[in-house]
Amino acid sequence: MNCTSRASKIKIFIVCWLCACSIGWAQEKTLRGNLQNRTDVEGIHVINLSLNERTITNEDGSFRIPVRANDTLFFSSLKYQPQTTVITQEIYKDGFLEITLQELVNELDEVLILPRLSGDIEKDLQRIEIIDTINFYDVGIPGFLGVQEEKIPNLMGQVIAPTAVNLEGLYKYISGYYRKLKLRRKWDVENSTIENLTNSYGAAFFEEAFQIPEDRLYEFLLFCIETTDIERDFRIENYNGVWEALTRSASEYRSRLPKKEE
Numbered sequence: 001m002n003c004t005s006r007a008s009k010i011k012i013f014i015v016c017w018l019c020a021c022s023i024g025w026a027q028e029k030t031l032r033g034n035l036q037n038r039t040d041v042e043g044i045h046v047i048n049l050s051l052n053e054r055t056i057t058n059e060d061g062s063f064r065i066p067v068r069a070n071d072t073l074f075f076s077s078l079k080y081q082p083q084t085t086v087i088t089q090e091i092y093k094d095g096f097l098e099i100t101l102q103e104l105v106n107e108l109d110e111v112l113i114l115p116r117l118s119g120d121i122e123k124d125l126q127r128i129e130i131i132d133t134i135n136f137y138d139v140g141i142p143g144f145l146g147v148q149e150e151k152i153p154n155l156m157g158q159v160i161a162p163t164a165v166n167l168e169g170l171y172k173y174i175s176g177y178y179r180k181l182k183l184r185r186k187w188d189v190e191n192s193t194i195e196n197l198t199n200s201y202g203a204a205f206f207e208e209a210f211q212i213p214e215d216r217l218y219e220f221l222l223f224c225i226e227t228t229d230i231e232r233d234f235r236i237e238n239y240n241g242v243w244e245a246l247t248r249s250a251s252e253y254r255s256r257l258p259k260k261e262e
Contacts, residue, residue: 033097035061045076193223210250224249
């Protein structure tokens with residue numbers, strides 16, 4: 001009887017201990033991080049794939065992002081190769097991560113410039129492809145119907161003028177407010193484009209046409225936006241351009257994935 005009672009107590013203790021550990025492991029905390037690369041450390045995308053949280057590195061390569069133990073962080077940039085890092089128990093306990101990204105070396109294909117000009121203006125004009133006329137959305141002239149966003153003035157001439165100084169504007173430049181505002185707007189445009197592309201085509205389309213699994217779709221579309229004009233082409237409904245951008249990017253993106261994921 002005593003043995004049975006003792007065994008029951010041990011089981012209860014083990015169950016309680018496992019529950020306590022699970023709660024501790026599932027708890028979120030803010031992770032501080034820093035990129036150790038010497039140059040181009042600002043504006044790197046940092047995405048917690050487990051929590052769907054995201055942020056952008058500051059000018060010194062630092063960042064903050066919510067994490068849990070065993071979460072996966074994804075780093076993406078045009079200059080560096082995509083990289084994932086698992087938040088181990090040690091990293092989670094320290095609350096700090098130092099990481100060095102591997103620089104991406106692009107090999108450019110041979111460029112052929114066409115058409116060749118003959119010197120006859122009339123004939124040359126007939127051979128040049130004409131681009132569609134842009135509208136006011138492309139250049140930002142009056143015509144926007146939404147809520148006007150905050151303008152970022154030029155430091156010299158608008159913030160610091162010959163006869164006056166805009167103290168509020170000067171403070172926003174010194175504090176980095178305008179720099180962060182530019183990055184945040186860029187980030188919002190990218191997220192909006194990814195959402196619109198996903199809703200328009202559907203995850204199954206990307207997997208069937210380009211062999212991009214659904215759990216990699218966000219990373220793939222972010223890669224497309226950073227390396228092609230897909231955002232502009234989709235916005236102006238140039239769907240041929242969108243298809244070409246997806247086709248070019250898919251092959252390059254798959255070549256960067258670990259072999260086991262290809």
